[in-house]
Amino acid sequence: MSYLSIKKEHKIGYITINRPPANALAKALLEDFEKAIEELEQDSEVKVIILHGEGKFFAAGADIKEFTQVNNEEEFARLSKNGQLLFERLEALTKPVIAAIHGAALGGGLELAMACHIRIATEEAKLGLPELNLGIIPGFAGTQRLTHIAGSAKAAEMMLSGEPITGREAKAVGLVNQVCAEGEHLETAVKLAEKIASKSAVNIRMIMELLSYSKGEDFRKGVEREAELFGESHGTHDSKEGITAFLEKRKPQFKDH
Numbered sequence: 001m002s003y004l005s006i007k008k009e010h011k012i013g014y015i016t017i018n019r020p021p022a023n024a025l026a027k028a029l030l031e032d033f034e035k036a037i038e039e040l041e042q043d044s045e046v047k048v049i050i051l052h053g054e055g056k057f058f059a060a061g062a063d064i065k066e067f068t069q070v071n072n073e074e075e076f077a078r079l080s081k082n083g084q085l086l087f088e089r090l091e092a093l094t095k096p097v098i099a100a101i102h103g104a105a106l107g108g109g110l111e112l113a114m115a116c117h118i119r120i121a122t123e124e125a126k127l128g129l130p131e132l133n134l135g136i137i138p139g140f141a142g143t144q145r146l147t148h149i150a151g152s153a154k155a156a157e158m159m160l161s162g163e164p165i166t167g168r169e170a171k172a173v174g175l176v177n178q179v180c181a182e183g184e185h186l187e188t189a190v191k192l193a194e195k196i197a198s199k200s201a202v203n204i205r206m207i208m209e210l211l212s213y214s215k216g217e218d219f220r221k222g223v224e225r226e227a228e229l230f231g232e233s234h235g236t237h238d239s240k241e242g243i244t245a246f247l248e249k250r251k252p253q254f255k256d257h
Contacts, residue, residue, distance in 0.1 A: 003029040004036050011197040012190070013040040013095075017053040022060035025108040029063075034086055041093055047197040047204060049093070050189045051116060052100040058125070059109030064134070067243055070234070077231025080139035083108070084223055087115035087140055092212060094205045096196055100189035101125050101176070106164060111140035114149060117211070119176040120189050121167030127175060128164025135242025135254060139230035144222040148215070150175045 003026070007014040015036050017023045040046050053059055070076050090097060090112075099105075099113040101121035106128050113119050113127075121127065129138045129146060137143070138159065147155040150173045158165065170176040180188040196204065233239055238254045245252035 001032040001035065004032045006036055006039065008040075008043065008046055010194070011045060011047045012193045013043065013046040013049040015040070015049060015051045017051070017059055018055070020055050022104075023053045023055065023057050023109070024061055024063040025059055025112065026063040026066060030083065030086055034089070037090055037093060037097075041095060044201075047095060047199075047201055048193045049095055049097045050100055050186070050193055051097055051112075052186055052189070053103070055103075057103035057109070058099070058101040058105040059112055060104045061107030061109050061130075064243055064246055067136075067234070068247070073231040073235040075231075076139075076234040077227050080227040080230040083111075083140035084227060087111060088223075090115045091117070094208050096204065096208060098189045098193055100185040101127070101167065102182070102185045104164070106130055107138070107142075108140055111138060111142040111145065114142065114145040114175075117208075118192065119170075120178045120180065120185055120192070121170060121176045122182050122185050123166065123168045123179045124182065125167040125170075125185075126164040127167065127170050128162070129159050130162040130164065132160065133162040133242065133252070134246050135236065135238035135240070135252060136233045137226070137230055139226060141223045141226065143226050144219050146175075148219060 003019040005016045005018060019029055040049050070079060097116040098118045099116035101113055101119060102125055104126040105113045107130060110127050110129055129142050131138050154173045167176060167179045171179045178188060237257050241254060242252045
């Protein structure tokens with residue numbers, strides 16, 4: 001795996017994202033990630049998984065350069081659906097996954113963290129869905145998970161403004177479970193993972209199964225519609241302008257079409 005490393009220690013599995021400088025979620029990284037969670041799911045010695053990023057960030061978003069290589073709305077919709085299915089697979093694991101967040105979890109990075117079962121973040125970490133700044137919308141179930149976790153009002157504010165919130169603010173709205181000082185995110189996650197790993201694997205699996213019932217039919221319908229609209233958004237002038245402006249490091253000039 002070129003962008004991930006896996007470690008197993010004391011019944012805890014570790015997945016480390018390592019794609020400098022920002023740990024952007026490129027297609028190859030997501031393919032590696034799918035293999036990693038499958039491996040740890042099948043390992044009977046592993047009871048709990050910690051996901052974290054190497055370097056300055058947890059994951060600062062999708063790889064925007066790859067968006068310029070997609071040809072039409074149908075391909076963009078398929079890209080969204082594939083990401084949704086992968087994150088759904090993550091959320092459906094029979095072993096709990098703790099996201100240890102530092103630096104930034106933005107766009108696809110936050111969508112990845114929200115598919116984990118527990119989130120720990122440093123107090124000043126940046127969490128957000130800034131896709132509207134690029135003339136697009138979230139596409140990996142972010143519109144549905146953020147609303148489900150943080151409530152519709154906070155989700156609306158975060159997505160429509162495109163502004164991130166700090167780990168401290170995220171704790172206040174229930175987006176993260178715990179906050180910690182800078183540099184202590186992994187240590188804090190390990191302490192919690194050790195508590196979980198001390199429990200019966202049989203009962204852990206039962207709890208994980210029961211947690212899956214909390215998502216209703218509206219969530220699934222919303223995710224399907226998100227993929228459709230993600231594709232449509234990429235057929236607009238503003239999407240092309242937003243992505244180009246991001247890559248050129250300038251402010252976009254949206255035309256509202």
